[in-house]
Amino acid sequence: MSPRTPARRLAALLAPAFVLLLGALPAQADDNDYVAIERGRYLATVGDCSSCHLHRESPYAGGRGIEAPFGTINAPNITPDPETGLGRWTRDDFARALQQGVSRNGGHLYPALPYPWFTRISREDSDAIYAYLRTVPPVSNAVNRDTLPFPFSIRAVMRVWNGMFFEPGRFQPVIGRTDEWNRGAYLVEGLGHCGACHTPVNALGGSRRSQSFAGQALQGWYAPNIGGSSYQGIGEWGVDDVVQYLRTGANGWTRASGPMAEVVQRSTSRMTEADLRAIAVYLRDQPGRGPATAPPALAADSPRMRTGQAIYVDNCSACHRRDGQGVESMIPSLASNQIAVQAGPETLIRLVLSGSRPAATDAEPTAPAMPAFGWRLNDAQVADVVTYLRNSWGNAAPPVEASVVQTMRRQLAARGE
Ligand code: HEC
Numbered sequence: 001m002s003p004r005t006p007a008r009r010l011a012a013l014l015a016p017a018f019v020l021l022l023g024a025l026p027a028q029a030d031d032n033d034y035v036a037i038e039r040g041r042y043l044a045t046v047g048d049c050s051s052c053h054l055h056r057e058s059p060y061a062g063g064r065g066i067e068a069p070f071g072t073i074n075a076p077n078i079t080p081d082p083e084t085g086l087g088r089w090t091r092d093d094f095a096r097a098l099q100q101g102v103s104r105n106g107g108h109l110y111p112a113l114p115y116p117w118f119t120r121i122s123r124e125d126s127d128a129i130y131a132y133l134r135t136v137p138p139v140s141n142a143v144n145r146d147t148l149p150f151p152f153s154i155r156a157v158m159r160v161w162n163g164m165f166f167e168p169g170r171f172q173p174v175i176g177r178t179d180e181w182n183r184g185a186y187l188v189e190g191l192g193h194c195g196a197c198h199t200p201v202n203a204l205g206g207s208r209r210s211q212s213f214a215g216q217a218l219q220g221w222y223a224p225n226i227g228g229s230s231y232q233g234i235g236e237w238g239v240d241d242v243v244q245y246l247r248t249g250a251n252g253w254t255r256a257s258g259p260m261a262e263v264v265q266r267s268t269s270r271m272t273e274a275d276l277r278a279i280a281v282y283l284r285d286q287p288g289r290g291p292a293t294a295p296p297a298l299a300a301d302s303p304r305m306r307t308g309q310a311i312y313v314d315n316c317s318a319c320h321r322r323d324g325q326g327v328e329s330m331i332p333s334l335a336s337n338q339i340a341v342q343a344g345p346e347t348l349i350r351l352v353l354s355g356s357r358p359a360a361t362d363a364e365p366t367a368p369a370m371p372a373f374g375w376r377l378n379d380a381q382v383a384d385v386v387t388y389l390r391n392s393w394g395n396a397a398p399p400v401e402a403s404v405v406q407t408m409r410r411q412l413a414a415r416g417e
């Protein structure tokens, strides 16, 4: 019988408290692998899970409506709440949802969850995200999962859709490419799901992979061409330009607004430098898609260009300057600007109508905003100033009609923007 040392007595006293503490930690002790959890936290940031699964109480409690071609689909609760979240899900259930688009009860998920991209995620990464999500506080929030109209309300319809458009399978590194390129491919084509916005979809919402990154209209914006084209794409950007844009939301060419400002704020600005470079290297290696060369610019002395110029001088030139050059690292240059010459003018029109608040990142916490002109300029005036922008200072793109502005104005009003 050895006498109890003070240290042992202290240990005996603390033991019950320690057990209590352990009990307070999330279930499944084998998931409490700190390294996997931290990796999972990072990967959830790269996958931008919280931008869709956001809820006022928690980044993962769900409820936000995601616009899809056939209606709005609510993002579910993915906190570990057993009744309304993923509390009863196993790792296998979780991997099946991300990689195959099938929920725990066997029901098909809609591609509003970007599983056509997430299918490339490795099992290891899926498990790490799962382990991290087990550690977030459980929130009870029952989300309405059945918001689509008939026949899309029948989830089995997705079986047909998957047969037509879904290519399941983990990412396979391309032999002969560097590790950096392959890492970039994994991030862009998989977890980062960049193509979910930047790759055009067909009438049924399937991605047109032959047009990867060629750009499309999206949620009242235009996700631009980010392929290698020098005309509409980022063919003239260097790797550093891409990295700077993704890290800070701005570079010498442009500033991120709208949905991309959110992507930058929540996801890319929090990625490692190595991952941003990998993304840039992979993107810069993409072929040019869309028209290779610009159409001839409208003649500067045509009536619409003259009217557009007058409106520009009155309303825009104080900030963007008469020569469209803007102010270095404050006001973006509109000269040789890819946003100005995209196939769809949605972003341009809405920036003029509603203004824009750019991404705030740690690197650039208080970027200047662009004022709204919708109250001041009528549809024809907006169409003219946008047409002028699209055909000045090295830009060239088809003119924009007042009827397009009218439609856009109505859509923005309906969304309360
Ligand atoms: C672009 C928006 C979006 C992003 C990004 C997104 N999700 Fe989702 N997610 C959804 C939507 C919408 C659904 C519901 C789909 C449905 O009901 O068919 C969903 C469903 C799920 C489900 C199935 C839950 C269930 O109860 O069936 C899981 C698990 C999930 N998401 C996890 C994630 C994780 C992990 C990430 C990040 C790696 C992520 N999601 C990123 C929108 C998104």
Ligand code: HEC
Pocket (backbone or CB within 6 Å): 188, 192, 193, 194, 195, 196, 197, 198, 218, 221, 222, 223, 224, 225, 226, 232, 233, 234, 242, 245, 254, 255, 256, 257, 258, 259, 260, 261, 263, 268, 279, 283, 338, 339, 347
């Ligand atoms: C939710 C939709 C969405 C996702 C996801 C998304 N983007 Fe974007 N992206 C946009 C929109 C919209 C714009 C236009 C922003 C603007 O006009 O300011 C944009 C702009 C860009 C631009 C600037 C192009 C130019 O010519 O100005 C780059 C580069 C870019 N995105 C890269 C990426 C990468 C890399 C990813 C994946 C990590 C990604 N995007 C994911 C919607 C998205």
Ligand code: HEC
Pocket (backbone or CB within 6 Å): 253, 254, 255, 256, 257, 312, 315, 316, 317, 318, 319, 320, 330, 331, 332, 333, 334, 337, 339, 348, 351, 352, 356, 357, 358, 359, 368, 369, 370, 371, 373, 385, 386, 389
């Ligand atoms: C008070 C200063 C100011 C005025 C006046 C102004 N802008 Fe802007 N503009 C900005 C700022 C700041 C941004 C960057 C904000 C952002 O992209 O979210 C911007 C962005 C833009 C962009 C996007 C460029 C890019 O590459 O991201 C376009 C296009 C644009 N403005 C057009 C116009 C037009 C057309 C007018 C006149 C009708 C106008 N601006 C008036 C400050 C101004």
